Amino acid sequence: MLCKTTGSCRVEECAPGQDLRRTVVLQRWEEGDELEVVERGCTHPEKTNRTMSYRTGTQIITLTEAVCGSDLCNQPSPGQVSTFPRSRYLECASCASSDLSCERGWDKTLQCRNPGEQCLDVVTHQSLEGEPQPSPGDERHSRGCGNLPGCPGPTGFHNNHTFHFLRCCNTTKCNGGPGLGNPSYTIRGCATPSWCQGLPVAEAFSLTHLNVSCCTGNGCNHPALVTQPHTGGAPLPGPAHLSLFVTLLMTARLWGDTFLCT
Template sequence: MSKPPPSSGNKSSLAQSRLRDGRAYSLLDMRALTLCLLLLAAAQVQVSSGLRCYHCESSGSCTVETCLPGQELCRTTVYNNRWRGGQELEVVLRGCAVTGKDNSSMSYRTSQEIIMLKEIVCDFDLCNQPDPRPSPTFPGARTLECESCASSDQSCERGRTLTLRCPEPTDQCLERISQSSLEVGPLDERYVRGCGSFPDCPGPVGFHNNDTFLFLRCCNHSQCISGPIMKLSDYSLNGLQCHSCEGNSTHGCSPEETAITACQGPMNRCFEATGTHKHWGPGYTVRGCVAPAWCEAPHLTATFFDLVEPQIFCCFTSECNSATRDANPRRSRAGPRPLPTSLTLTLLLLLLTMNLTPAKEA
């Protein structure tokens, strides 16, 4: 027996039900699509909302770059070289800078030239825009007068210092020593005396391990730094022993390459710093002995070792900076140790911690 055909009223109810279901499904689909679009937009904003800075090389027009993660400052770096005969060269570089930096400068002279390095940082979009006004030149007015020499002409090693009138009223007299047996090639940057301005510049502060000796001091009156250049051998042993290495967990700071160093002079803390090296990537580690002031000054570690946002650990007892103190040992890819560069580029990198990451168009 066949079913009776549905009445027109039943057909209308069925159609309305299907219409309501279709609208419900369409509404759910639209809500899901909207949610996906919002999540995608949020992700895009998170990726592309970095600081924007002007990027200018030594020649050519400026572009705009979007800074990478960890770069939350714009910088302007000025290199000025004045020769004895009156010739002058100025190079201005602009770009992004790593978080935590501050304004810094250093000036020194040799028998034939005066060199000024200066970096200014700021923290909002396009704040490092080119300035049409000329940069200030030597000498400064009513500033300190400091003894000055450099390894480029061996004047520091030979005790043949000159005097330099500091270009900036905020400058102090400064001495910087950087010695390392890991370096291969010219070591022009080993000794520098002159004028400078560093964040909270201490005096004196130092680091050493079995390969490297670093020393920095500043003072606030004319010719307050004089006499022979400081040597690590001038300091006596202080009784502390610390682990010594430079590199990463597979090359340079592996267990086989880590040694013990006997600490000297005011460098009476064991020290470890780990961060991202500008050329050799993450997981780069430095261990040795430091003066207490070094533990409170991350910018010194970033400056001398080219580390981005270093994590610093200091302790008081012998061999307390061993890698075994970590519950989860750091892992990183192997890589060669960095080689030194010329005096000018090395000072730009080490003193001012420049970031020359290629620009990305905004």
């Protein structure tokens, strides 16, 4: 079932490689007023259920994505009325860069609405192509509740000109307070040979103490297989797309906003 945000729905065959059906719900709650936007469609088989909620100004924003595997399993139920969850579970600190509350240290309390949710601390650090150095405005923060892939953290991943970092914890307001001092992050994925030299990565994102290791072969950067990786220097010979194993020892610029749908 394919449904756009306008509310119109139609039955559509999923494209090859998109074996799951998904339902994405955006809810905004503000002083008793509720707004909900729903979109339905197909997605790739690696997708899992995920949620995220955070405060910005006087609003609470909740993002939910649910996936299923059978035909038309994501079609809306007749007469179904969705309401903002009223249950209360783990208590977390919450803020967002959209109102600069994270940057100003104005954390508020947010009660998680679903069992199994954890406290989240997320950053998106973006470097636009052609810019010599990232500016503070290129970093987006959010703290709140959720259940995202990669939890428990910390973990991170790279997408084009963006680094995403995620930390999860499951005790009261464990995501509050100042950011971590000098944590180490491991990021695994694919890379071109130039990225294996490490210097373009360090310059693009103002990173320090960067350790880049590359290898060739399917799954060669799996944690269970990485024992004594090739470190730094020139890239290994092989195809243009190499597996990348990066350890980032960050001295600053951590945690921020993220996208629920990837």
